[in-house]
Every structure is written in structure tokens, then in C-alpha cells.
Amino acid sequence: MTHAPRTGIWLIGARGSVATTTMVGCAALVAGLHPPTGMATETPELADAGLPPLASLVFGGHDTTDCPLPKRAEQLTTAGVLPYGLTRTVTHELEAADREIRPGGPAPGDTRTDEQLITAFTHDLTDFRRRIGLDRVVVVNVASTEPASGGVGLPPSTLYAAAALRAGCPYINFTPSTGLRHPALAAPLAASRLPHAGRDGKTGQTLLRAVLAPMFRQRALTVRAWSGSNLLGGGDGAALADPAAAAAKNAGKERVLTDTLGPGVEGQVHIDDVPAMGEWKTAWDHIAFDGFLGTRMILQTLWQGCDSALAAPLVLDLARLTARAHEKGLTGPLEDLAFYFKDPEGTPPASLADQYDRLLTFGRTLGDHPGTADRGPADRGPAAPRTGETGAEDTGAGDMGGSGDTRAGDTGTGAGTGTGVAR
Numbered sequence: 001m002t003h004a005p006r007t008g009i010w011l012i013g014a015r016g017s018v019a020t021t022t023m024v025g026c027a028a029l030v031a032g033l034h035p036p037t038g039m040a041t042e043t044p045e046l047a048d049a050g051l052p053p054l055a056s057l058v059f060g061g062h063d064t065t066d067c068p069l070p071k072r073a074e075q076l077t078t079a080g081v082l083p084y085g086l087t088r089t090v091t092h093e094l095e096a097a098d099r100e101i102r103p104g105g106p107a108p109g110d111t112r113t114d115e116q117l118i119t120a121f122t123h124d125l126t127d128f129r130r131r132i133g134l135d136r137v138v139v140v141n142v143a144s145t146e147p148a149s150g151g152v153g154l155p156p157s158t159l160y161a162a163a164a165l166r167a168g169c170p171y172i173n174f175t176p177s178t179g180l181r182h183p184a185l186a187a188p189l190a191a192s193r194l195p196h197a198g199r200d201g202k203t204g205q206t207l208l209r210a211v212l213a214p215m216f217r218q219r220a221l222t223v224r225a226w227s228g229s230n231l232l233g234g235g236d237g238a239a240l241a242d243p244a245a246a247a248a249k250n251a252g253k254e255r256v257l258t259d260t261l262g263p264g265v266e267g268q269v270h271i272d273d274v275p276a277m278g279e280w281k282t283a284w285d286h287i288a289f290d291g292f293l294g295t296r297m298i299l300q301t302l303w304q305g306c307d308s309a310l311a312a313p314l315v316l317d318l319a320r321l322t323a324r325a326h327e328k329g330l331t332g333p334l335e336d337l338a339f340y341f342k343d344p345e346g347t348p349p350a351s352l353a354d355q356y357d358r359l360l361t362f363g364r365t366l367g368d369h370p371g372t373a374d375r376g377p378a379d380r381g382p383a384a385p386r387t388g389e390t391g392a393e394d395t396g397a398g399d400m401g402g403s404g405d406t407r408a409g410d411t412g413t414g415a416g417t418g419t420g421v422a423r
Helices: 017-030 069-078 091-098 114-132 156-166 183-192 205-218 234-240 243-261 307-327 335-340 352-367
Strands: 007-012 057-063 101-103 136-141 171-173 195-198 222-232 269-273 280-290 296-306
Touching: 007 017, 007 114, 007 156, 007 307, 017 057, 017 069, 017 091, 017 307, 057 091, 057 114, 057 307, 069 091, 114 136, 114 156, 136 156, 136 307, 156 171, 156 183, 171 307, 195 307, 205 222, 205 243, 205 280, 205 296, 205 352, 222 243, 296 307, 307 335, 307 352, 335 352
Parallel strands: 007 057, 007 136, 057 101, 136 171, 171 195, 222 269
Antiparallel strands: 222 280, 280 296
16 A cells, blocks of 8 residues: 655754744645745746645654744744734644754763764654655754854764764755865765755845846946845844854855856955844845946935745755655756755856756756656766665764763754754
8 A cells, every 4th residue: 555655844943933933834835825826836936846745744843942843933923024814724733843953063071972863863854764764854954053163072063963864865955054065074974865955045135136136237227335234133133143153144145246247346244133024134235337438327215024934935945845846756966946045056047047947957857757767966876875774874974083971062053953044
């Protein structure tokens, strides 16, 4: 007797704003309570990509906080992020997901070594798949931005990424944290032959930059300076008040300008923590450019939005696209998903329009019949063993040399914190 295929979505930072909004949103869409606004995968252009249905998704995750998901959803309702009354309607789904959330780490006072943490996280992933009978599990990092690690051991985001490799799970880094890009994971990543995507979801200010920067280049208008400012509150603002975390975020924001306009454009991006703004953020850009005969002109933009509501549909898109890529046997970095990221894998075009064209081409590839068009930017090979199958633990992710105790104080904000991620 066969079962209907089901896909697990394992969220790092599972009790944060982005993760909670993602799970509430998925339940609401399945119940037909709201339209899939913001989801490219639910548009006609990607209707034939063969993606896993929303109703087939099963959620779990890691977090270092213990606030129950229904309570977290009520907090987001009070903050105006979620519609009034929706949480009560999907309480059953939230309770089911909450039962699948496991303690993350390292928490303050945690004395486990890197290897012990990776082993524990890997067990959580394999147990999730085996116990529920999932066809595959996609790991998505939506935790708070972590500062650059200056201590011994691996940063928390890399510990979770290593566990994903060892469990045979495709991985998506929706944050600017290190994740798979740590040198210690280079060999295990290559050996795993798993599809992966990242990094740092593109939801607001950078999304707008990816549209405007190509306009200036295509119209041959010289940009002299491009400065920006971000005001945000909540856990995102608190995490990015750390200069090291803010630097990691800003690097992705500035990449689109460098890739499109070249080096030499003056200006920086500043991030300010304003707790009174709660779950909302305001992004302001000031663009100074030259027109014909050197006429000096200015363009200013103002973006005000709720980051969790902007990010959640992208998380669902990415999880479904990556799950389908894994099903099709695609391996390596999924460069065609650059549409969703500030700092994407490889060297894709920086223009949002060009990235969108590549996404649609990728969707057509995913929709091809098995074996007819398994192409992509990375070389191909046999699909990685599924979580729980023989061989899934033999990717080499355990041999990364990150010995010694990993303390929360060595890495700053733990990757498993439940505050969501600012973009």
C-alpha cells in the first residue's frame, strides 16, 4: 500500500516570527482561508513545476526558546502581523507542529562539543522523517542573524547545516549567517551531492535595489552615491544592533549594487534598532545620479513593511522548489533560485527581472518528466540518500575538526533563537 508523498520542512528558529508566520500561513492557505499572496510558486507560470502541494507539508524544527507556537502566534496577532482570529482557526495545526520542535543549541551553559551537538541535531532530523514517514526533509534556516564567530568551534548556523548534510537533507539558508559556507563543510558538502540554496532572503530594501539598479545601468545614468537606512524593532532589531551581525546583513544588501553598477559607488547602509517599531521596519534609500550633460538628480525611496509577512511566502516557495529539485535528482547549489536571495550561490545575474526568467526556466525543468531534462548549474549525480536510508549518515559531515566546547558566548546570538530574521 502506497502513501501520498509528504515533505518535511524543518525550520531553524522554529518559534520565531518568520517561522510562525510561515506555518500559520500554510495552514490558512490549505484551509482556503486566504489567497497565496506573495507566493511565486502559486502563480500560473510555475503551475506545472510538479511542486509538493501545500497540504503535503509537515513542519518541525529547532529552537532555543520554549514558547508554544499557539502563544507565539497570538503575540504576532496582537502585534498586527497575523489577522485577528486566524490563530484560533489553525490551532490544531500549530499544536501538531509545536510537538515536532526540538531544543536547539548551544544554549547558555551548554557544555556539549560541536560533534555532540551535530549528532543530536542529526538524530532529530532522522527521527522526524522515520517516525512520520516523510519522503524527504528540507532544512530551512530562518533564525536570527548571528555575528561572525570569534571563538573556538563552529558557529551555530554551521552546526545545523552540518546536521542537515549528515541526515541527507537539502538545505536553505534564508539568513546572512555562515551556514554551509564555513570552510569546514566544503568537503562534506561536496560529498553529500545535496541541493542547497542561499543566502539571506531578499524581501524589502534589497528587492527594490535589484529592480532600480539595472534601470540606471540600462539607461546609462551614472550613479554617484547610494545610501540607505533601516529602522526596525523586535528581535530582528535587537540582533542587528550587534555591529558584527549588521555587517553580515549589509554585505548582502551592497552586493546587488556592486554586481550591477560596479565598484566605486559611494554610500553605506545603516541599521538602527527601534524597539517601538515592533515587527515592522522602514527602509529609506537616497540615490544621487547624473543625467545628460552632467545634470545632477536624486531619487529617494521609502519602504515600510512587515518582514515576517514578506518572508513567509518566500520560505514556502523555496522549500517546495528545493524539495522538488531533490526529488528530481538535482545536486549542488541551486543558482536558479537567486531570485530569492541577496547573496545567492554562484554568479547569477543581479537584475531581478533576469533572475525571475531563470526561475521560470528552472520551474519548467522541474516539471519535465523524470530523466528527460535533469539539468542545472551544478554537476549531477545520484540523488543523495534520503534521511533514514542506509548511507545517509556517511557524508563525512562529522569530520570537520570543530572540536572543543561550543558556548553561546563564543558565537554571540545562537542560530536557534526564536526571534526570526531581519532582511
